[in-house]
Amino acid sequence: MFVAKTPLCFAIASVLGTLPALAETTEPVDENMVVTGVTFDNYKADTAKGAMRSDVSLLDTPQSVTVIPEIIVDEQLATTLGEVLINDASVTAGSKKWNREVFSLRGFELDSGSGYLRNGQQAWSHYVHPIETLERIEVLKGPSSMLYGQSAPGGLINMVTKKPTVESMYEFAFDVDEYGSTRFQADAGGALNEAQTLRYRATLVKQDAEYWREYQDGSSQERDRFLGALALAYDLSDWGMLSAHYDLTKDKTGIDRGAWLDDDGSVIGDDSTIWDMPWAFTDNEVENYGLDLDLYLSMNWTATLGFNHQMFSRQRLDSSPSYDSYMRLRDEGHSDGRYEYTAFDRYDDWQYKTYYADFNGTVTALGAEHQLLIGANMLDYYYGQLRDKGDTETYIPGQSLPPRPDLDYNNDSTKYESEYKYYGFYLQDLITLNENWQLLLGGRYDIQRKDGSGNDSESFVPKVSAIYHPAENGTVYLSYSESFQPQGEVADPRDANDGMNLDPETGESWELGTKWELAGGRLLLDGALFDITKTNVTTTETLQGNPEFDTRTTQGGEQQHRGAELSAQGQLSQQWFVMTSVMYLDAQYKNITTEDGVDLSGNTPVDAPEWSASAWTRYKLNDQWAFNLGAFYEGERFATIDNSITKDAYLRIDAGASYKLTVKEVEMNLRLNVENLFDENYIAGGTNTDATIGDGRNFRLSAQFAF
Template sequence: MLNLWQTSLFLTGIFFLVEIQATWAETADSNRSAQILVQSPTSTSEIIPVTGVKANPTEKGVEIIFQTSKGEQLQITNSSTGNNFIADIPNAQLRLPNGDGFTFRSEKPVVGITEITVTNFDAQTIRITVVGENSLPAVELFDDNEGLIFGVTSSAIAAQPQPEKPASETPQEQPAAQQDDQIELVVTGEEDGYRVQETTTGTKTDTPLRDIPQSIQVVPQQVLRDQQVTRLDDALRNVPGVNQNFNFGPFTFYSIRGFDATETNLLRDGLIDTLAGQVSELSSIERVEVLKGPASVLFGLGNPGGSINLISKRPLSEPFYTIDATIGSYSFYRGAVDLSGALNDSKTVLYRLNLAYRNSGSSVDFFDGESLNISPVISVAIGEKTNLSLEAEYIKTSDRYASGVPVIGSLLPNPNGKVSRNLNLIEPSDKIEQTITRLGYRIDHKFNENWSLNNAFSFAFRDLDQRRTDSRGLEPDNRTWLRSFSESSSENRNYAMSTNLIGKFATGSIQHQLLFGFDLNRFDNFNPVIPSFEAASIDIFNPVYGNPRGANIISSEGFRQQTNSLGIYLQDQVALTDNLKVLLGGRFDVIDRKYEDLVSNTESSGTDSAFSPRFGIVYQPIPAISLYTSYTSSFTPPGGSYFFGVDSSFKPERGNQYEAGVKADLNDRLSATLALFDLTRTNVTTEDPNRPNFSIQVGEQNSRGVELNLAGEILPGWNIFAGYAYIDARITKDNTLTPGNRLSNSANNSFNLWTSYEIQKGNLQGLGAGIGLFFVGDRANFGNTYTVPSYLRTDAAIFYNRDRFRVALNFKNLFDIDYFESSLGNRVYYGQPFTVQGTVSWHF
């Protein structure tokens, strides 16, 4: 596998060096190339790029200029409804400096025009909507050297009387609109609002969500900003069907559709990053995308519930500078800086730098910490066809664990009384200190308008030092808590590389978007031998800290682990007609695993392989509605101890999901998804009843349910982000657990609603407020011996935006309810009490 890594990296590097040299040569003769490009005929399947949008006031109204070298080849279809003029440009796509999907909206650019909207309606169509204030505006079409021009005449301006000139007066030429009056589209990375229409998470290609036959939910930047989200767990409250398993410090673990999300279910910009969920600061994250259901055809090994993809902020071509300062309850202090712009006049070298520092306390005793995040990105345009991004991230944290509180005395009755919700069963001297370093690059190369290649690589390294006091359980007196103590230093390394060839072509009248690629991943974990000592017990009702630990060693653990994986995949997005689309995909993975037990000095290794298919159909009876059905699969390497005399090679665990649903775009403002699914996990390792401490593969688990999501703008300034999930996740076969038991920490019902309104005009323009409701139903523990009750948490916000200034107050758990976030063994974790945070932001 190591030779394969070296060979793949070498060949990829040689290829891109050759392409970059060719691109530099093309750049030297760019003027001649541009002329040839304009004169060349365009095939019917070619997508014409629009690289800029301008709105210029004119004497009669406003001009909308679409900057493209092929304006004469664009064909327009238009319609009108009431005061709305709607124009669609097929075989065209907006490709502006910041990359993928956005919606541009200019409100009241001139008298008589309420709004102008430009958006990528789908992967092959640009839609322009012009809304007249009192009547339908008149629109004329012109072709110009600068591109395609829509001349919009406002009825209000046209109706205004013009001053009469004396007969002898020579007509004077009207001055053109001054440059200062020009309204130019500036992409800031925050144009999506609450509604995101396009993603790469579902297909590894830029595809509208409405064309993907699987449920995907995107938590965009504006939702994160309005809720003042700085942690991943708070972002995921907005995704129904995602539950928190437990959170005891900087480490948070989740379940999706009832199944645990393992380290390989966490992605950073589409690459597996086993450390992505370890530090939840989101200062460098643009949005959070959650793909529901199995995704092995795209990303390889992983549990079947779904994948969480953190999308990084990208460099911008225009100056963008933001400073945030936050202060809140329990000594919460946070500062963040987000800087971006061009490093040269030609804007071929762009940068983005995110800095964030946090120092915070908590309602839980000794549960405080601090973190520092530094995330620079450099983007270099090497000619017109190639772009190189260099990325780095440095994270330094110092935190403590939250132990949770005993079930008996909190959730269940204790004859001695009720324990404090602030109780922490660790020692004040405990610590978790970690340093994470990420380095990576991404190269995108376009051969032509139809074929492109991208290659991305990421390396993440973590040093983790811990001094921790762990829980062992409650004594029969129901007040004495047994503990253990250990100190450790460990190392984790994560390597990931992905290469994708993407092509668009036609076979007759059938359109194809083909994806062929391969992924390489390597995970190295090293934990030296760690003895666990007997620690002083503690009274949960009258805790006394600082007693010396015992000398008895309870257990020892130490290991070295390495996993190498190679995946090769092929996918075809087929448009049989304009409204009938098929998605076909398949992937073959090979995984080598090696495990060395440093205590017993024994080694074990194994090789697994799996084929993961995918199939989906999307039917769009009208452009705004998508009906879909799909089958997807996943695999995970087997766990447990092998009994070589009976079964020396376990099969990978498999996930198989059938899903059907409806996606709708409502009035170009709201998007909704309704999904029904049935997901089964097989080959689950369970205890061998005939041989203690060994496992056999007979387990099976099933999750089925329905999910509904709604996101977008109801009216100008009034946004909504909501969802509901009903999930019935249960054990269907097992040797030790009872079939019919619920999967742990999975709620049957969950609901989220966040809505905000900002005043759009008048003296109070920019003043707004938001309200959020987050409901999580009851959840069972692992053995179904107790149930964690449901809760409804209310959040709220008040904010004011004015010019380059923003101030906001965010309230979490507004009514200060006592609720349990999750459970782990014989402990439960309280959710945070009422907190308030104030944030001041400057944008310049």
Template structure:
């Protein structure tokens, strides 16, 4: 099928070049300085500058915000050291300089570097380790000049060609030290900007919707490698189980709505059938609430967007090895750098391998993931990135957990395994894609991206069935699933910034096309039962003879328009609208029987509108309204044979976002979310269903992320969530939704010693509380609440690090979720006291 992919790439590229421009949204490059001093340009609660209140003041502010392009950076050697020339077409303000460690910093207001990737050069002169010029949020440019053992000094002046910094070094050193490059430094737990909520690089406090970010530093400090573990730090996200047994792999619910929350990779749909590892991920962004206005069909709870690591301008090499409990071993490699002397061609390669056991009897697995990426800066305004991910090895024992007795999970040893040792999932997957970005001028840009994903999956399962709670005899069913899953998606975004009078606009216009194919086959056969109190495994594989076949095709087109409007400097409006047309064709066949074909086309308009008011600069008050739609599967029909309407969602949300300091932010949100057109049983004919159901989620979420004090980081969240059946034919109204607790709390914090005899020593503490949950929507059993404590100890020195992570420090017994929200699906058991050690090195 590769030839089809490349044909689609060629067609999409032709559309991009000749018909529809696409958006070249560039990620803000983070600063190369790890610890920042207080700066008046960075909003804080102590900065109480009031917004303009007169026309003259507004006009003055608008005039002051004219952005100057830095079109080139030139380094000239001098007798004293170095001269840095920032070439511009207009004058730049002379910035104040300040020192952080061995770096001299100058933050230039009302400026932008072209290209957006900035400029970096290592060892430009004797005594100077590196020079970087990078974009910051809110039209600031940071010049960072790093010395070896002492900060340089500089004289700043303006000349005809631009801004000139004459740099000298007071105490040059001969030994060269390695400088952590821009984009790969430890930036801490504070992430001020995101692109997921708007498809543009926007400050979090300017977005009228809740979004929580898990940066790579949290993933590293917790010593985790899977998406499911990283999402424990996000308020309102719950696991739904089905690890390896369901067609969606790991499944999550956001804000209690929907069973299967969509996962994206850099804004393109990316759902793996197996658990998702995070070795090549820079950060995870969770947008809460309906997201159809930008991402099309999906559950109303939200989306999960994985932001991958990008190629770097400067050589970077990192490797790590981990060994842990239950014979678990991991190795990671992350290398990047330029491929030519002009640094216009750069690469990145991430390799991850894991061979792991489990506290559960017979359970083990192995996986290998390889993620290459190459970026070509064709010109200062144009870049092209090719990326891929290959998963040639993904094998894991399928484990359905423990059964239910009475109204609780069965009281059995937590290592008790009730499947068969041969039950297993194997997956072979790869993705290929590219992103083309071009900036026409200071105000208009285009971004075009395409991706093809293919997965081949095989699963052998011994599924739980009825349990005799007196004798402990558990009926089981042998299942075989084998399938090929393919998906192609391409989208084009055009972004423009302009003004209408005193009102500023950032306009986004986008087009998306996707298509996919699936051909799974299934088999279900009787299989010998097992006694849960005294298990005896048959170890007999059943003959693989699929007896049910599916052949599914789907495609869709989405067109969307969004405007981010600054009505006043402290009043911002976000409005968007999308139209989707979705086509599905499903063909089903029982062995020896004729095929049954089902065809369905759905369309929907999905709006979003929100407003942000900032009474003072670091505080935002917001409100928003959003909608979603999600087509039903075409073989699900009304009694008269007509297809069901798409499920819909709508949400009202209000909240506040506050920058408590330049490195610490808080978000508080309250919401009312409703999922409508839910399929329920037909009271007049039990063989059919009708669409009259509604499920409601109401709640409050609080998150705190960033640096409390130098070297003290924190990410904390709390969610109160009331998720229940609000309309139904058969279920009692008010029944809670499965796996959703009323209360959920997480905290992870680290502290490191930065000087003295114990410099480099650090500690981490994690607290995770999940309240009691109903196991199924009929409320026949419950999962008890739990409080888990994690801890970490690490030592970082120069370019190497040793780290010890402990999960479940006090060895509490707990259950994470009920599979499928079903009494017979099995309950997943939480891991006991677990320890792992990691040694890593970076060059």
């Protein structure tokens, strides 16, 4: 019991350790410490446009929001979205199989089709998102369906991309880790004409990653990734600005679906064992292109119109090893670790076309100021799949590995296709009654049309918030909001209910929160209590002893998540910067019974820990030297929805140091990071069939050059 509590106490203390800054709020601000805009040293953000679809101060935003700036991404040498989101304790990671990342927010899993935004537009996220093009990541907590439509009640992740710059800038970076992984980055921006009305931002990335886990022939998983991105902005005199963007990601890697856990929660085999065949791979290609038009209609009104087309194609040659067959064959007396696999070659084509139009303005009426948002957005979705499947085979570890099968998805003459259109119309009014009180009223009407499926839907989603400012630097708010999430149909041939149409999931949320700017405005303290209930819950259970199906997806019942969050982000002194958070979560299923008669009521969803916490700090010794220390804690989590398998709590400590110098007008930043400093052995996200084994101690070196 002492071991379990110690990491938690450490994590909470890291947050509460920021409270001495309260003593500074009544003192004059050091003239040398005024922080404006985004600087190298700035951990704190003042706004998060994704939260309100407009530039509203976080103190006027009745919702808990975490903004993770680019400086923290750079300091941590992050290469994936998951390596960034560990900085918010309300986000927990799930499975990483098939070269993608899964996350839960406040315990609710984010859907790859509706849980993520890119510059406020819905983005398909069935892959590892590139982060080198991002200037910040906004974690929007609680239901956001009023502004964005279909989404889970836990919240959304909004990825904000880098913008063209006026001043010329050129940066080159290189990093390497002890496994032999390398990454090269180039980032450039500036004006393309003398009047500076045409500007650009360009990014190139080449990554070759080596991972420590091994296939059964001794080879390791590898990843080959290329990213190219270009953004342009053009000033249309003084009445508007036209922006265009294009990016291409090519990402190919071997498949590692993760570790298998036995009935006691122990890893089957060695921590480094990959059950997939070494010839299995996923090959992703993702393109985005689009336009945005900002119009300055008057002193009080602006309009923004935008379009983005995301094209995501993927080939997956999968060996599909069966955990269930391993357990069945073991129970039948086979002690040689044999298991079955069924290879298939699959091609997926996702097309996401998004459109939006927002009108933002300020009017005075009925003795109050109204900050209005009137808007509409649309999603045009298409999905197509080709699949060629092989026979089920048995493999015994230690024997010669089977060769790559002769499969080709082009042999499939029955292409599976699905498409729908989704429309939303929304109105939001932030009413300032006086210097102390504000009221937020909003509503959204949604229509989904899915031709030929009979799965059309309509909904109205409201949001109401009361905001009280007891002082200029503080806010207390109470919010009620709802979520609406169409489910489509089950699209998994290994699921017993494959092809079944699912009804929408709905959610209701109450949130009571407070925000305070302390230390002369340099530190933001944020706390919230929340109560979220989701109805008509979709659950997927693992089928034991079924030779035909691995899972069964059903609906019904409720899921209630109650909890509390506390975070602090910003600057404690001229040298000390912090980003810390802690979450307590009580998550339970209610009134849910599976088709096999298993009562899930009172059970906790997978990867929803009762306690989680994170802390990342930087101490700036002088203009050259800076040191970082991070701590990331997750409490016990369940690996199965029947709560029969538990994953232990863990605390991971990271450390880093950087040295900055200037040689002949070239600014160089050299960095050494040590991830998992004390070599903690732990199981991260995922179920008993696809658990992620945490990396051991890993040294990473980087060099960055700015011209």
